[in-house]
Amino acid sequence: xxxxxxxxxxxxxxxxxxxxxxxxxxxxxxxxxxxxxxxxxxxxxxxxxxxxxxxxxxxxxxxxxxxxxxxxxxxxxxxxxxxxxxxxxxxxxxxxxxxxxxxxxxxxxxxxxx
Amino acid sequence: xxxxxxxxxxxxxxxxxxxxxxxxxxxxxxxxxxxxxxxxxxxxxxxxxxxxxxxxxxxxxxxxxxxxxxxxxxxxxxxxxxxxxxxxxxxxxxxxxxxxxxxxxxxxxxxxxxxxxxxxxxxxxxxxxxxxxxxxxxxxxxx
Numbered sequence: 001x002x003x004x005x006x007x008x009x010x011x012x013x014x015x016x017x018x019x020x021x022x023x024x025x026x027x028x029x030x031x032x033x034x035x036x037x038x039x040x041x042x043x044x045x046x047x048x049x050x051x052x053x054x055x056x057x058x059x060x061x062x063x064x065x066x067x068x069x070x071x072x073x074x075x076x077x078x079x080x081x082x083x084x085x086x087x088x089x090x091x092x093x094x095x096x097x098x099x100x101x102x103x104x105x106x107x108x109x110x111x112x113x114x
Numbered sequence: 115x116x117x118x119x120x121x122x123x124x125x126x127x128x129x130x131x132x133x134x135x136x137x138x139x140x141x142x143x144x145x146x147x148x149x150x151x152x153x154x155x156x157x158x159x160x161x162x163x164x165x166x167x168x169x170x171x172x173x174x175x176x177x178x179x180x181x182x183x184x185x186x187x188x189x190x191x192x193x194x195x196x197x198x199x200x201x202x203x204x205x206x207x208x209x210x211x212x213x214x215x216x217x218x219x220x221x222x223x224x225x226x227x228x229x230x231x232x233x234x235x236x237x238x239x240x241x242x243x244x245x246x247x248x249x250x251x252x253x254x255x256x257x
Contacts, residue, residue: 025173026137057169058225086162093232094225 003027003053005034014045014113016106020052023060031060035067044076047109051081056090068099077101079109127153127191135176135185135202143187144169150189151196155255163233164196164253170226171200171249179204182246195235195254203246 003021010016015038023031038046048064050056068078079101082088091097103109129150133139144165151161168187175185182204190197230251231237240248 022141024137024169025140025176055165057166057173058229059173061225086159089159090166090229094228 003030005030007034007038010047010110012045012114013043014047014110015043016047016049016110018049018052022055023053023063024055024057025059028057028059028063032063032066035063036070039067039070039074044071044074045113046071046076046078047081047106047113048078049081049106049109050087051083053082053084053087056087061090061094061096064100065096077113079103079112081106081109127189129189129191131187131189133172133185133187135179135182137173137176139185140169140172140176143172143185147187147189147198150191151253154191154196156196156253157256160253160256164198167230167233167251167253168198168200170230171198171251174226174249175200175202175204175247179247181205193255195252197250197252200249200251201246205243205246 003019003023006018006020008016008018017031017034017038019031021027035046035048046067048067064078064080071078080103082091082102083104088102091100091102101109101112103112127150129146131143131146133143147168148161148165151164156164172185172187175182179202182202184203186199186201188199188201230249234251235254236252238250240250
């Protein structure tokens with residue numbers, strides 16, 4: 001079980017974090033580091049693409065929440081791309097759908113950042 | 115070797131697993147319990163619920179049970195569904211480890227217990243300061 005993390009610059013000062021795999025108590029530090037590095041470098045508008053994430057637990061949610069809190073301090077935000085019903089269900093029952101912008105594709109998530 | 119599905123669903127089966135109380139072993143626990151749940155007449159969504167609940171319980175043991183090197187997971191299957199007991203052998207989980215918290219504000223932590231209670235049909239904690247914490251949770255099969 002592992003997570004693959006790819007970071008790429010998109011238009012403007014927006015960055016996309018592509019995640020592929022399972023995010024749990026073991027793998028979430030890797031995601032936290034990638035998001036933290038971007039924020040440390042002054043990038044506060046992020047799209048995190050969860051389309052290839054098969055599983056996420058509360059530690060993964062905690063990493064996303066922590067990233068959102070940090071970018072909000074600088075007037076930025078984090079939008080998510082997610083269509084997996086099981087993962088969307090986790091965001092729904094935890095109430096995180098009210099906190100994150102969750103979009104069906106990357107273009108929509110980017111557009112909402114502009 | 116393979117029993118007919120209806121026979122497996124009606125019989126009582128017990129599967130025990132003990133893992134090191136370390137993050138890298140949680141995936142083993144959730145996949146093992148998913149394999150047990152797959153023996154019952156659960157939907158894929160129900161199996162995913164059980165997987166996540168068990169993983170959250172193990173994560174709680176790792177993060178909050180001081181002095182426990184092992185986590186024991188016991189699965190009992192029966193006609194009504196699956197009961198999973200997750201036990202640590204620490205000094206009792208600290209209260210923040212079992213307090214559910216839904217997030218209307220962005221807050222890190224506290225979601226695990228909320229998820230367990232949301233995803234399973236019944237959840238009971240049994241905390242012993244000298245013997246550790248047992249979490250017993252049940253998922254019923256929809257008839």
